[in-house]
Amino acid sequence: MLTIDQATYDAIVAHAKRDHPDEACGVVAGPEGSDRPERLVEMVNAAGSPTFYEFDSTDLFQLYKEMDANDEVPVVVYHSHTATEAYPSRTDIGLASEPGAHYVLVSTREHGNNDGPVEFRSYRIIDGVVTEENVRVVPQLSSD
Amino acid sequence: MAIEVRIPTILRTYTGGEKAVDGEGASLSALIDDLEANHPGLKDRLIEEGDLRRFVNVYINDEDVRFIGGLEAELKDGDQVVVLPAVAGGAA
Numbered sequence: 383m384l385t386i387d388q389a390t391y392d393a394i395v396a397h398a399k400r401d402h403p404d405e406a407c408g409v410v411a412g413p414e415g416s417d418r419p420e421r422l423v424e425m426v427n428a429a430g431s432p433t434f435y436e437f438d439s440t441d442l443f444q445l446y447k448e449m450d451a452n453d454e455v456p457v458v459v460y461h462s463h464t465a466t467e468a469y470p471s472r473t474d475i476g477l478a479s480e481p482g483a484h485y486v487l488v489s490t491r492e493h494g495n496n497d498g499p500v501e502f503r504s505y506r507i508i509d510g511v512v513t514e515e516n517v518r519v520v521p522q523l524s525s526d
Numbered sequence: 527m528a529i530e531v532r533i534p535t536i537l538r539t540y541t542g543g544e545k546a547v548d549g550e551g552a553s554l555s556a557l558i559d560d561l562e563a564n565h566p567g568l569k570d571r572l573i574e575e576g577d578l579r580r581f582v583n584v585y586i587n588d589e590d591v592r593f594i595g596g597l598e599a600e601l602k603d604g605d606q607v608v609v610l611p612a613v614a615g616g617a618a
Binding site for chain 2: 435477480
């Protein structure tokens with residue numbers, strides 16, 4: 383199960399809506415071993431595409447350097463699908479390389495840049511196997 | 527001559543769980559061959575058809591090797607090499 387706070391959830395949805403019709407992407411970092419998505423980092427989709435996303439290689443390096451310095455890991459790796467459902471594509475599965483992360487998919491196909499509900503789903507993707515998990519949105523992450 | 531190579535989570539199965547290993551070589555290509563000798567299987571995860579895999583990024587001292595010669599990028603003692611898989615995907 384992914385437990386995420388409302389503000390981070392809302393920020394991911396807002397990012398996806400803002401970048402629609404291109405795919406939006408980013409991570410939520412958290413302390414290593416905590417499974418707590420605490421620090422949202424919106425990334426630029428270097429592919430600038432409605433059907434593909436990729437972190438810019440220099441941004442990627444800076445991100446990992448920063449996480450390393452903070453003893454953080456990418457607890458959540460998110461991106462949007464803008465014309466299809468919020469389910470990992472074959473490409474997503476083939477390129478998933480963070481076995482410890484929750485892969486969040488947001489679909490903006492219904493309302494695009496406008497207000498309205500989105501699909502927000504979370505998965506584990508390990509060795510090509512996709513397992514969907516529940517998403518629990520809480521007002522705030524508990525302090526322990 | 528030792529070069530520290532930082533290994534991403536997904537490739538640590540080849541390094542016995544180690545986050546960083548030491549290797550040697552005067553070029554990235556030579557370094558990868560040296561790593562392969564001690565961590566069999568690693569090379570295939572980095573190289574495909576004689577070139578760096580499209581969705582693997584390698585950095586030498588903070589620079590993406592694609593901008594500094596790719597597999598022929600030069601290395602010297604004390605350099606730090608970081609391997610990071612691309613974070614990519616999409617509906618296509």
